[in-house]
Amino acid sequence: MFQLKHIEALLEKYWEGDTSIDEERLLKAYFASNEVDDSLRQFAPLFQVFREEQAVQFQQKTAIAAIKPQQYNWKPWAVAASLALLLTAGWWWVAQPDPTTDTYAVQSTENPASTTQEQQQAISEASQTVTPSAPVLAAALPRKKSYSRPIAKNRLNEEEEQAIAEIKAALALVSSKINKGRREAAKGASHLDNVDRVFKKKKDSEG
Amino acid sequence: MxxxxxxxxxxxxxxxxxxxxxxxxxxxxxxxxxxxxxxxxxxxxxxxxxxxxxxxxxxxxxxxxxxxxxxxxxxxxRRTAPLEGLNERKSDNISPADAAESQDLSASIKKMMQELPEKQRLVMYLRDIEELSYEEITEALGISLDQVKINLHRARKTIRERMLGRERGEK
Missing domain, CATH: 1.10.1740.10 (RNA polymerase sigma factor, region 2, helix turn helix motif)
Structure with missing residues (x-):
C-alpha cells in the first residue's frame, strides 16, 4: 500500500518543513500502520506521540456548563404588553361617549334652550309630588357638552323617546315611594295620637 | 456572541x-x-x-x-516541567517489554519537544498535532510566515538529530 521510496521522500520533505498537511497525514498513517520499514522504524515514536497528544481532551464539564445560551427574558415584555393593553383599554373606555348624554348633547346643540314637552311634563309632575333632589334634577335636565357628533334622525328620536320614558318611570317610582312614606308616617302619627289618648284617659281616671 | x-x-x-x-x-x-x-x-x-x-x-x-x-x-x-495528564495510550498486542520501551520512547520524545525554544515548540505543536495551516499558525502566534517556516524547520531538525543521537547512543 505504501511505497517506501515515496515515504522516504516525504519524510525528507517533512524534516525540511516543506510538506503539506495532507502529506503529513499520510506520514502519520504510514507510521501508525504495520508496514513501517525497519530503516524508518526509529522515527515511528515521534508520530505516535503526535497521535497521543491529539487524543488529549478537555475534560472539565463544569466549565462548559457555565456557558449556556441566554434564555430569552420575556417577563419585562409581558409586563410592558399588559400595561399597554390596560392603558389602551382604559383610554378606549373613557373615550367612548355615553349614548344617552350624546342624545342630549346633539339636541342641546341643535336647540340649546329648549327641552321637549315630555321632559317638561315629567319634571312638573315630579315637582308636584316631591321637591326633587339635585341629582334627580341633574339627571332630568339636559346637559350641555362641548362637542357633538352627527347621529341619524330616526335614531335620535328613538333614543330621545327611550330616555324620556326612563326618566318618567324613574320619577314615578320616586314619587310613589315618597307618597307611600308620607302615608305611613301619617298612619304612625295617628297611632301615636291614639296611644296618647289612652294614657290621658287612664291618667284622668286614676287622678 | x-x-x-x-x-x-x-x-x-x-x-x-x-x-x-x-x-x-x-x-x-x-x-x-x-x-x-x-x-x-x-x-x-x-x-x-x-x-x-x-x-x-x-x-x-x-x-x-x-x-x-x-x-x-x-x-x-516552568514551561519545561513534565506535562501532566497526557493520555498514555497503550498499544494492544505488544509485549509488556515492548510497551515499556514504547512508553519510554514517547516520554523521551515529549521531553525533547518540551525542551525546544518556545516558538519552535509552539509552531511544531500547532502544525504536527493540531494540523494548522501556516497562515493559521501565523495568526495564532502573531509571527510572520517566514518565522513560522524557519521555526518549524529548526524544530524538526533538532528533534531528528536528537532521535538519531539517542538511537546511536543506545547502540
Missing amino acids: NWTIFHEQVFPIRHKLYRFALRITGSVHEAEDVVQEVLEKVWKTAPDQTENVQNWEAWCMTLTRNRSLDKTRSQAL
Whole structure:
C-alpha cells in the first residue's frame, strides 16, 4: 500500500518543513500502520506521540456548563404588553361617549334652550309630588357638552323617546315611594295620637 | 456572541484549545482554567467585535496563547516541567517489554519537544498535532510566515538529530 521510496521522500520533505498537511497525514498513517520499514522504524515514536497528544481532551464539564445560551427574558415584555393593553383599554373606555348624554348633547346643540314637552311634563309632575333632589334634577335636565357628533334622525328620536320614558318611570317610582312614606308616617302619627289618648284617659281616671 | 457560531465553530475546538494551553502552561489545572476563561470571553464578546473574525479557530488559539502566557508569567510556571495528564495510550498486542520501551520512547520524545525554544515548540505543536495551516499558525502566534517556516524547520531538525543521537547512543 505504501511505497517506501515515496515515504522516504516525504519524510525528507517533512524534516525540511516543506510538506503539506495532507502529506503529513499520510506520514502519520504510514507510521501508525504495520508496514513501517525497519530503516524508518526509529522515527515511528515521534508520530505516535503526535497521535497521543491529539487524543488529549478537555475534560472539565463544569466549565462548559457555565456557558449556556441566554434564555430569552420575556417577563419585562409581558409586563410592558399588559400595561399597554390596560392603558389602551382604559383610554378606549373613557373615550367612548355615553349614548344617552350624546342624545342630549346633539339636541342641546341643535336647540340649546329648549327641552321637549315630555321632559317638561315629567319634571312638573315630579315637582308636584316631591321637591326633587339635585341629582334627580341633574339627571332630568339636559346637559350641555362641548362637542357633538352627527347621529341619524330616526335614531335620535328613538333614543330621545327611550330616555324620556326612563326618566318618567324613574320619577314615578320616586314619587310613589315618597307618597307611600308620607302615608305611613301619617298612619304612625295617628297611632301615636291614639296611644296618647289612652294614657290621658287612664291618667284622668286614676287622678 | 451568536450561539450558533459558538456551538458550531468554537465549542468543537475546545480540546484543541486545551491541548494548546496545556502545551504552554504545562499544567492540567492551568490549562483547564485557560480554556474556561477563553470560552467565556468568546461567548461574552460583543457581536460588533467579532464581525470581522474570519477564522474562529485561529482567533481562539490567539486568545488561548495570550491567556496561557499571562498565567505562565504570573505564576512563574516552568514551561519545561513534565506535562501532566497526557493520555498514555497503550498499544494492544505488544509485549509488556515492548510497551515499556514504547512508553519510554514517547516520554523521551515529549521531553525533547518540551525542551525546544518556545516558538519552535509552539509552531511544531500547532502544525504536527493540531494540523494548522501556516497562515493559521501565523495568526495564532502573531509571527510572520517566514518565522513560522524557519521555526518549524529548526524544530524538526533538532528533534531528528536528537532521535538519531539517542538511537546511536543506545547502540
